[in-house]
Amino acid sequence: MRYMEKIGGVYRVRLRIPKDIKTHFGQSEIRRSLHTGFYRQAKSLALGQLGELERVFMVIRSSLRVLS
Secondary structure (H helix, E strand, O other), X not given: OOOEEXXXXXXXXXXXXXXXXXXXXXXXXXXXXXXXXXXXXXXXXXXXXXXXXXHHHHHHHHHHHHHO
């Protein structure tokens, strides 16, 4: 998976923050440890993390529309 990287035997997921909401995070990407060195388990956990982050992005975007 292109959003996963293995560092020191442990996988982590990383996701670039979209430009339109980057100011809310103060960084260009989010990295989270998946706390496993097993690829299959990491892949499953990564999909859950990515879904959660996408929901956070949607909430921020919807609140920006309300404020506009």
